[in-house]
Every structure is written in structure tokens, then in C-alpha cells.
Amino acid sequence: MLRWCVRPLERCFGRLGGGGDGLLWHLDLKPHASGDFSIAVVQANSSLEDQAQVLTSPSATYVGVYDGHGGPEASRFVNSHLFPHLHKFASEQGGLSVDVIKKAFNATEEEFLHLVKRSWPTQPQIASVGSCCLVGVITEDTIYVANLGDSRAVLGHRGVGGRPVAERLSSDHNVALEEVRREVAALHPDDSHIVVHTRGVWRIKGIIQVSRSIGDVYLKKPDFSRDPLFQQFVSPVPMKRPVISAEPSILKRKLKPHDLFMIFASDGLWEQLSDDTAVDIVFKNPRAGIAKRLVRAALNEAAKKREIRYSDIKRIEKGTRRHFHDDITVIVIYLNQHHQGMPSPSRSNDSSYDNTSSPVDIFSFNSDDAEEPLHPRK
Template structure:
């Protein structure tokens, strides 16, 4: 049975290096949008899509699947792609190692992997500081979902979001349930958390140009990287002035500690939407779930992104067709990089467990070789 699954996945994703080319998933009307309509994973099917807005794509993502279940990662970088790339290249291997050490999946497995990837990126920053000090201001949100023995483990830091779409037997309507925690200073509970942790600093959160920011600089309160806000040795020249705090950094003002939730999946749970905050800036959780519930599976991630882009265009009083013609870099003034993975669940397969060491990699398009990057 597993051999059949391996063949199916490999056939669906071969050859990996071609996924960013037009004939293998790029939208012909929008050269910055590419996707894969539908592929199998251990407990169902999934669809993904990516749209680029920045001059260099900072979103990274991955789907890993096999007899153990399924692993999804959404890594929304900022300040540059180095942190999200580091996470994309190493986080799952840490999860594999920790799962083997502990004999199964747990929140501790995921949280430990987050710490290990934070430590790994710190070493990259430390070694590069003298020649590339700006790397100290590079960071990434990190959202992970792992299905193991009919349970879904969701660990997150930053403001990417996972939403569970379920069927209500009472109303016969879809129900949207946010199952990840967002760490963004625009949320009152996050501001209260920051003030409680930094009682001696009334400027820990500042309203700047109508936006709440930690120290008036960054919106998220947790991330991988951003060491200029975690370690005093990086909050000094030659880092450019706009990233430096006016007072010495006595302790970290943001953290890399994720929050983890565990959901026991049941027969009414139909799919999970994992997406970077660029999607949620334009669509609510309910709107996204309603779209997934009412539309065909194939290409659903692409439809979600197009719905968000349509709203982005409308907000700027322009046509969607005009937005599609705007180049990367300039496009960032209208919307962010957006990555979406929609994971459909087959309850008949949920109880089949296994070893995470026996897996098939089904990485998403924004993890392809640089030579096939449409931004280059």
C-alpha cells in the first residue's frame, strides 16, 4: 500500500525542478502566481498556490508526507529571505530527529524543533554580521501543522494562520475555526501580553502611523530571527539607524517561543487552510472556508489567492486585470507575498500511524531551485 502511495506522490510531483515554469503550474494571466491543483498526501489530498509581491520572494513552504502522516510548514519571511529559507531547509529534519528521540509526535517535539532552527539561524547571523549586518534584521513567521494518529498538532509564532473547516450537523453549513495563535501587536491580547512582560517599558508597544508596533518597529511579537530585537550585540552600528533602539537592549523584546495546539480530528473535519498573513489581510477565516467548501478541490488554493487579490484590487479602486500586470517589487504596494496550502482530510486514513523516518517529500513550489524562480 505504501509503495502505491509513494508512486502516486512521485508521479504527481515529478520533475520537482519544473514546478515554477509556466507549463507546470504558473497562471498564464499572472506570471507571479503559480500553483499545483491537487496532489495526494498521507490522509487525503492537498492544493497549494503562491503569489509573489516582493522583489525577492520571502515566503517559503513545504509539505512532507508518508506513512507517519503529513507535515505542513508556512514560513513568511521579512527583511529578506534568509530566515525563511533556513527554516525551510532544516526545521523538518529537526522534527524528524525529535520524533525519533521521543517515540512520537508532541508539542514538545515541535517546540524543540523551533528552538533548534532559531539557534541554527543565529549561527548564520553571527557569522555574517561583519560583512552583512543587515541580516540581523531578517526574520520569519513560522506556522507548522503535523497530522499524527488522527491528531493535528499546530505550532506557530508570528501572524500566519491555520483554519479548520468542518461540517455542522446542526446547521448543515461549514464552520470556520482558527486553530493557530497569531502574535501581532494589532491584537489587544498581544499588546496586553507585551505590557505584562515589560512592565518597566511603557514604550514596548507604540501606535505609529495608525499601526501598533513592538518598539515602534515591528508588528509581530514572536519570530525566528530578528536578532536585533533579541540580542544587544546586534542592535548597534553598522546596522542601519532605523532598526536601532534609542536605548540599550537589556533583554529580548520579541521571542521565538511558539504556541502549540492539539486538535483531535473527527469525521466532520474536512480540511485545513494554512496561509501566510497576506491572505488573511483580505479574507476572513469564514470567507476562506466558505470558498473552499463551495468550490471544486482542484485548484482551490489558487482560487483563494485570486479572491484575496480581487479584494486587494478593489481596495485600491482598480481592476484585478490591472493588478495582474504590475511587476514584483512594485506589486508589494498592493499586497504581500501569499502562500496557501489547503489540506483535505480523509477520515478513513487518519488512524494509520507510522514512523516519521519513512516519508515522501512533496515540497511546494516556492522551495524549488533558484534557476526556476520566476522572480529571477
């Protein structure tokens, strides 16, 4: 069986570097099965709602970015439960597949529902907590990307003339997009107010922008929304059936020689940078610290939009900082073994989930780490 090692990043790598950005934590570079990876996180909310993890094994690399909303409980839960479910179902079915990923997402959703039911009498507001969920799996010659919500995975590859090309690998489930609004409306033909424009943006039932998530139980189970105990914290939502779902969109794609790297990030990055801009930054800069460079580029853009200096925004404290930008989590996965066409000496020939006795580490950044900065800068 796998020797699971779930540890905060500080205990994986020692002290994480502070980048002079106040609430920024980063890992400059670390090897994985077929290349290197880099991580950076910056906190904006009073409690960091982003979670992230990278699992490295000899045969595959697993990446997770979980962007919570309404609180950190759902994203923390996904951070602890989704990868073990992937391992369990992959072991039972002889390897990774689209079906395995769907089962892992569904099991995580069902377990969180059970947690909500258990916590309900003393913590009814937990029914309004949810999380976007972005997962990537890179095997010897294939990538899988599964998504709920509006975190995003973008691949960078070398195009004509050696120029960088951005290829989006995930679907955004956000009603800011007309196609998503049409999708939601088609599922609710008897509800003319399923998506409304309020407070400057489109929202489902005037409440939430994402149409798929883990959690948000009160938008999936009408009984919770109608309960007087819950209505002490959240206004009742008139609905006859679920208005959002936990059904992930899943892409399976063969890796190609010109594929160079993948960027996995919460929407805090993509609110500030386009796919093309992010890929161009990674393409043109050194590997070490590349995730931190992307976060800083996003913070620069956030400062420009508010007509303040970058030096100002990085001094703003958490909580207040949310008025300027969201929590931002970025993981960059380099694919050098693939585009060089060279096998990694540490990889086995089996591209399925490694269920041997080989060591497997999960490098996990969670909001408990963020309560006390790992390497604060004055």
C-alpha cells in the same frame, strides 16, 4: 532512516501551472497520507519572502508556511532546517509531541543565531532578518499546529444543517490585536514605549508588528542592536532584554468525523479574506485548483480596496506590487480519510513520525524558484 527528498516544486511535479495572474505558481491537487492537498503562491515583493513545504509520508503529513520579513534569508533557512529537526527529535523521543515541536523550533532558532554570528562581519544587516513560522502535522487521528507570528491555520468542518464552519487553529502574534499588546506590555512593565502606534499601525518599539518569530536577532540580543557596525544599517533600539521571542504557541487537537479540510496561509491571504470567507470558498468549490482560487479571491479583494480592476492588479510587476498586497502563500489540506471514517491503504497504524525506510517527499516552494517564473504568462 528517512530518504529525504528536498526539491523545488517544479522538479517534483513538472512545470507548475501559470494562472494568468502574472506571478502566480500553483499545484492543483496532489495526494497525501489521508487526502489531497493544493498549493498556490503569488509574489508581491521584489524577492519572494514566503516559503512553503509539504512533507508526505505513509503515516503523517507535515505542512510549513514561512513568511519572511527584512529579506528572504530567515524563511529560506527555516525551509531547510525545521523539518529535519522535527524528524531528529521525534525519532529520539519515539514520536511526535508538543515537546518535540518546541525543541525543533528552538534548535532552528539557535542555528539561525549561529548563522547570524558567522555572517555578521560581512553582512551585519542579517541580524534584522526574521520569519514567521507556521507548522501543521496531521497524523491518523490528531493534528498539531505550531505558530510564530501572524500566518494562520484555519480548519473547516461541517456544522449544523451541513453549513461550513471555520475554526481557527493558530494564535496570531501581532500587536494589532489588543490582547497581544497587553501580553507584550505585561512582559515589559518598566518600558512604557514597548508598543507604540506609528505609521498607522501598532509596532513593538515602533519597528515590528509580530511579537514572535525566528530570527530578528537584534530585537532579541541587545548587543547586536548597540553595535556601531549594525547601526550603519538600522537605527539603534533602546532595550535591556529581548522584546520579541521564538516561543511557539502549539495546539494539539483530535480529528473529528465532521472535519473536512485545513487552510494554512501567510498573512497575505488573511489581510484580504476572513476565516469564514476562506472556508466558504473551499467548501463550495471543486478541490482541484482550490488554493489558486483562494489566492485569486484575495487579489480581487486587494484590487477592490485600491479601486482598480482585477485585470489591472495582475499586471503589476513584483516590487511595485507590494504596495497593493503582500506575498501570498496558501496550502489547503483535505481530510477526506478522516471525515469518511475510512483508513487509507497507504498509511501504517503508527501515528508517530515515520522513521522507517518508506519513501518521504518534501514538496518545497522557495524563493529561488520565483526568480525565474516556472510557467510565466504573457
